Amino acid sequence: MDRIYLYNLPGHLFLGLVLIRSKSRCSKKKTPKLVTIKESRRFMIDCFKALNVPDKHAVAQADLLVGADYRGHFSHGMNRLEMYINDLAINSTDGCAEPEILKETKATAWVDGHNGLGAVVGNFCMDLAIKKAKDVGVGWVCAKGSNHYGMACWYVLRAMEHGLVGMSMTNTSPLMAPTGAKEAALGTNPISLGAPAANCDSFLLDMATTAVAVGKIEIQRRKGAPLPDGWAQGPDGKVTNDAELAFNTACLMPLGGSELNAGYKGFGLGAMVDILTGVMSGAKYSTQVRKWTHTGADIKADLGNVFIAVDPNCFAPDFEERMSDFNCRLRGVQPTDPKKPVMIAGDKETKNMENVDKAGGLEYLENQLKTCEELAKRLKIKPMKFI
Amino acid sequence: MDRIYLYNLPGHLFLGLVLIRSKSRCSKKKTPKLVTIKESRRFMIDCFKALNVPDKHAVAQADLLVGADYRGHFSHGMNRLEMYINDLAINSTDGCAEPEILKETKATAWVDGHNGLGAVVGNFCMDLAIKKAKDVGVGWVCAKGSNHYGMACWYVLRAMEHGLVGMSMTNTSPLMAPTGAKEAALGTNPISLGAPAANCDSFLLDMATTAVAVGKIEIQRRKGAPLPDGWAQGPDGKVTNDAELAFNTACLMPLGGSELNAGYKGFGLGAMVDILTGVMSGAKYSTQVRKWTHTGADIKADLGNVFIAVDPNCFAPDFEERMSDFNCRLRGVQPTDPKKPVMIAGDKETKNMENVDKAGGLEYLENQLKTCEELAKRLKIKPMKFI
Numbered sequence: 001m002d003r004i005y006l007y008n009l010p011g012h013l014f015l016g017l018v019l020i021r022s023k024s025r026c027s028k029k030k031t032p033k034l035v036t037i038k039e040s041r042r043f044m045i046d047c048f049k050a051l052n053v054p055d056k057h058a059v060a061q062a063d064l065l066v067g068a069d070y071r072g073h074f075s076h077g078m079n080r081l082e083m084y085i086n087d088l089a090i091n092s093t094d095g096c097a098e099p100e101i102l103k104e105t106k107a108t109a110w111v112d113g114h115n116g117l118g119a120v121v122g123n124f125c126m127d128l129a130i131k132k133a134k135d136v137g138v139g140w141v142c143a144k145g146s147n148h149y150g151m152a153c154w155y156v157l158r159a160m161e162h163g164l165v166g167m168s169m170t171n172t173s174p175l176m177a178p179t180g181a182k183e184a185a186l187g188t189n190p191i192s193l194g195a196p197a198a199n200c201d202s203f204l205l206d207m208a209t210t211a212v213a214v215g216k217i218e219i220q221r222r223k224g225a226p227l228p229d230g231w232a233q234g235p236d237g238k239v240t241n242d243a244e245l246a247f248n249t250a251c252l253m254p255l256g257g258s259e260l261n262a263g264y265k266g267f268g269l270g271a272m273v274d275i276l277t278g279v280m281s282g283a284k285y286s287t288q289v290r291k292w293t294h295t296g297a298d299i300k301a302d303l304g305n306v307f308i309a310v311d312p313n314c315f316a317p318d319f320e321e322r323m324s325d326f327n328c329r330l331r332g333v334q335p336t337d338p339k340k341p342v343m344i345a346g347d348k349e350t351k352n353m354e355n356v357d358k359a360g361g362l363e364y365l366e367n368q369l370k371t372c373e374e375l376a377k378r379l380k381i382k383p384m385k386f387i
Numbered sequence: 388m389d390r391i392y393l394y395n396l397p398g399h400l401f402l403g404l405v406l407i408r409s410k411s412r413c414s415k416k417k418t419p420k421l422v423t424i425k426e427s428r429r430f431m432i433d434c435f436k437a438l439n440v441p442d443k444h445a446v447a448q449a450d451l452l453v454g455a456d457y458r459g460h461f462s463h464g465m466n467r468l469e470m471y472i473n474d475l476a477i478n479s480t481d482g483c484a485e486p487e488i489l490k491e492t493k494a495t496a497w498v499d500g501h502n503g504l505g506a507v508v509g510n511f512c513m514d515l516a517i518k519k520a521k522d523v524g525v526g527w528v529c530a531k532g533s534n535h536y537g538m539a540c541w542y543v544l545r546a547m548e549h550g551l552v553g554m555s556m557t558n559t560s561p562l563m564a565p566t567g568a569k570e571a572a573l574g575t576n577p578i579s580l581g582a583p584a585a586n587c588d589s590f591l592l593d594m595a596t597t598a599v600a601v602g603k604i605e606i607q608r609r610k611g612a613p614l615p616d617g618w619a620q621g622p623d624g625k626v627t628n629d630a631e632l633a634f635n636t637a638c639l640m641p642l643g644g645s646e647l648n649a650g651y652k653g654f655g656l657g658a659m660v661d662i663l664t665g666v667m668s669g670a671k672y673s674t675q676v677r678k679w680t681h682t683g684a685d686i687k688a689d690l691g692n693v694f695i696a697v698d699p700n701c702f703a704p705d706f707e708e709r710m711s712d713f714n715c716r717l718r719g720v721q722p723t724d725p726k727k728p729v730m731i732a733g734d735k736e737t738k739n740m741e742n743v744d745k746a747g748g749l750e751y752l753e754n755q756l757k758t759c760e761e762l763a764k765r766l767k768i769k770p771m772k773f774i
Contacts, residue, residue, distance in 0.1 A: 107494040108524035108701040137495035140525045142702045165667070181720040181729045193659045195666075203662060205655040211648060230617075230648050237723030255652050256642050261598060261617050265642050268592040268732045269656075271717065272580045275590060279582075279713050280552070282703025286716040314495040315529045316669025326666050329673040330658065333568040336624030342568045345655045 033369065034361030034387040041066045043372065043384040044081055050379035051088040053095035057120045064119040064150045069362050072352030075215060076151040078364060082371055083148070083292070084117070085379070092300055093117060093147050099124040106136045110281065111143040115300050118149030125307040126155040126168070133164050133309035144283035146170070146303045148292070152192035153206035159309040160196045160204075163320070167308040168192045171278040171285060173292045176210045177251040179264040182237035184251050185287050188213070189273035194346070195312075197323035204346030209270035210252040211263075217246050230257020277304035361387050420756065421748030421774040428453045430759065430771040431468055437766035438475040440482035444507045451506040451537045456749050459739030462602060463538040465751060469758055470535075470679070471504070472766070479687055480504060480534050486511040493523045497668065498530040502687050505536030512694040513542040513555070520551050520696035529663075531670035533557070533690045535679070539579035540593035546696040547583045547591075550707075554695040555579045558665040558672060560679045563597045564638040566651040569624035571638050572674050575600070576660035581733070582699075584710035591733030596657035597639040598650075604633050617644020664691035748774050
C-alpha cells in the first residue's frame with residue numbers, strides 16, 4: 001500500500017498536498033534518498049537568493065521551512081517553497097521588505113509587514129513581543145501587510161527559548177464555511193500556544209480551527225474512500241461523504257463538524273483568530289482575503305498575524321516544574337489501548353525530529369524532489385544533493 | 388412533548404441540568420410564571436446575605452447569575468445558586484474573602500482569590516486587567532484560589548463596556564478524557580472572547596472545549612435516544628452511543644470528538660486553557676481539581692482563572708467599524724437554509740435578552756422554582772414573587 005505522509009499533519013495545511021508516495025505495488029523497498037538539514041537549508045536559501053532576497057531574509061525563510069520538515073510538517077516545509085518563489089517572481093511578495101513599527105506602547109506594537117516574507121515579518125514581531133514580555137510581562141504584537149507565515153508554532157518556539165509562554169495566530173484564505181452557510185468565509189486560521197517545561201520538556205499546540213485539512217480530503221479521494229461526517233460540505237451546504245465533491249467544493253467544516261457536534265465552536269474559534277489578526281491589525285479579513293494557489297497570486301496577501309509572549313515569572317513561581325507535572329499527568333492517564341500512551345501536543349513532532357536525527361537526514365517525497373530539480377534548473381542554482 | 392431548554396446551551400454547563408419541563412401531555416398550555424429580573428436578583432442577593440455574604444459580594448454574585456438567565460444560559464444562572472449556597476454553608480467557599488494582588492507589573496497581575504466567590508474574584512481581576520490595558524494596551528491577570536466563576540463571558544462583557552477586547556478562561560473539575568485515554572484529566576475549560584463593534588453590535592464567544600455538556604447527554608438519556616458519535620466515551624475509553632452508559636461514565640470527549648475528527652485539537656485547547664489558568668496561576672490543575680456536585684464539596688476548589696483585556700486602539704484605528712463589517716460578512720454569507728441566516732457568537736444571547744424584555748420577565752422551570760421555594764424556607768428569606 002502507498003505510504004501516506006499527510007494523515008497526521010496539522011489541519012491548516014491545505015495547499016499543494018498531492019504528496020502520496022507513488023510507488024509501484026510490486027516494487028521492492030528502495031533505500032530512501034536522504035537530504036541533510038544543512039543541504040535542504042542551503043538549497044532553499046539559494047532559491048530565495050536567486051530571486052534577489054537579501055541573505056538574512058533568505059536564511060530566515062529557509063530556517064522556518066526546514067524546521068517544519070524536521071518536525072514532520074512536510075506540507076509547511078519545502079512543499080511551500082515553490083509557492084513562495086512564485087509569489088516573489090511575480091512581485092506579489094516583496095522579498096526585500098523590512099517590517100516597520102507603526103505604533104507601540106510598553107506592552108504592544110502595531111507592525112506593517114510591508115508585504116515582506118512571512119518569516120521575516122513573524123520573527124520581527126515575535127522578537128518585539130519577547131522584548132516587551134521581558135520588560136512588562138506581556139508583549140502583544142499585531143502585524144498587517146504580512147504573507148503566509150508558515151507553521152504557527154515557529155514563532156512560539158522563539159518565545160519558549162526565552163522561557164516565555166508564546167502564542168501566535170494568523171488568518172488565511174477563505175476555506176471554512178460558517179455553521180449553517182454554503183460558502184467559505186474564514187480561513188483555516190491556526191492557533192499555536194507553547195509553554196516550556198522543566199527537563200527540556202514542553203507543550204506545543206499548533207492547530208487549524210477547521211476539522212481537517214484539504215490534504216486529508218485529497219487522500220480519501222485518491223483512495224476512492226468516502227469521507228467521515230464532519231469534514232467537508234458539498235455545494236448545497238450539507239455534509240458530504242463524497243471525497244470528489246468535497247475536494248471540488250473546497251468548503252471545509254469548522255472543528256467539531258456539524259451543528260450537532262458543536263461545529264459552531266470551531267466556527268467561533270476561527271472568527272476569534274480573524275478578529276485578533278485581520279481585524280485588529282487592519283489587514284484583510286474574512287472574505288476579503290485573496291485565494292492562493294501553487295502558481296502564486298497576482299495581488300498582495302495583506303494577511304494579519306498576532307504574536308503574544310507572556311513571562312510566567314510574573315505569576316506563580318516554578319512554572320516550568322508545574323508544567324512538567326501537568327504534562328506527566330496528561331501523558332500518564334490510563335490509555336484506551338495499553339500499547340498507545342496518551343500523547344500531548346508537540347510529542348509527535350519530538351518523535352519526528354528524533355527519527356530525522358537517527359536517519360541522518362530528511363526523506364522527501366519523490367514529487368517534492370522533482371519540484372526541487374525543476375526549481376534548480378529554473379533558478380539556475382546548484383541542485384539538492386543526497387547523502 | 389416536553390420542552391427542552393438545555394439543548395443549545397454552552398457546552399461547559401455540566402452540573403445540575405435536570406431541567407426538562409415536567410408538563411402533563413394532556414394539560415392545556417399554562418400561562419408561564421414570570422419573575423422580573425429585579426426580583427430574581429433580589430431573591431439571590433437575599434440568599435447570599437443569609438449566609439453572611441457582605442452586600443457588595445452578594446450583589447456581584449447575583450448580578451452574574453441573573454445576567455446568565457437573562458442571556459438564556461439558565462444552567463449558569465439561578466440553577467447554580469443552590470451549589471454556591473451549599474459551598475458557602477459548609478465553608479468550602481469564603482463569602483467574605485477579598486482578592487489580593489500578590490505580584491504585578493504594568494501589564495500583569497497575579498491574584499490570590501483567597502477562596503472567595505467566583506464573581507468577586509473575577510470582577511476584581513478583570514477590572515485590574517482593564518486598568519492595565521488602558522495604561523499600556525494589555526492587561527493580563529491570573530488568579531489562583533478562585534471558585535466556580537460562572538459564565539466566562541461575564542468578565543469579557545466588563546472589558547467590552549470600556550471599548551476593549553476581552554478574554555477569559557477558567558479550569559474546571561475533570562470531565563474530559565484526553566484523546567486515547569479512558570479517564571478524564573481536564574475540565575470543560577471554557578474560552579470566552581468578546582469584541583465590541585460599531586452601532587452597539589459585538590462578537591461574543593463563550594465555549595467549552597468539550598464537544599458537548601453532560602446536560603445534553605442527560606437529555607438524550609431521558610428521551611431514551613442514542614448519542615451521536617463524538618459526544619462521550621464508555622468506561623472502555625471508546626465512543627459510546629448509549630446515553631445511560633455515557634451519563635454514568637462522565638467522560639466527555641473533547642471538541643471534535645474522536646481522533647478521526649480531530650478531537651486531539653479540542654484536547655489541545657482544553658490543555659491550553661489549563662496551562663493559562665491552573666498551571667500559570669499556581670492553582671490546582673488537571674486531575675488535581677476537585678469533583679463538584681450539587682451538595683457542595685468539602686474541600687476548597689482553588690481554581691485558576693485568567694482575564695485579558697486588550698485596547699484595540701493600540702493597533703489599527705477604527706476597530707469597531709471593521710468589527711461591524713466583519714460581523715456583517717459572516718452573517719451575510721449564503722445560508723444552507725434560506726430561512727436561517729448565519730448567526731455569529733453572541734447572536735443567540737441577544738435574541739434571548741430581547742425575548743425576556745418582551746415578556747417582561749424570566750421564565751424559570753418548575754423544578755427551579757421548587758428549589759427556590761425550598762431555599763427560601765431553609766434560609767428564612769422572602770420567597771420569590773411572580774409577575
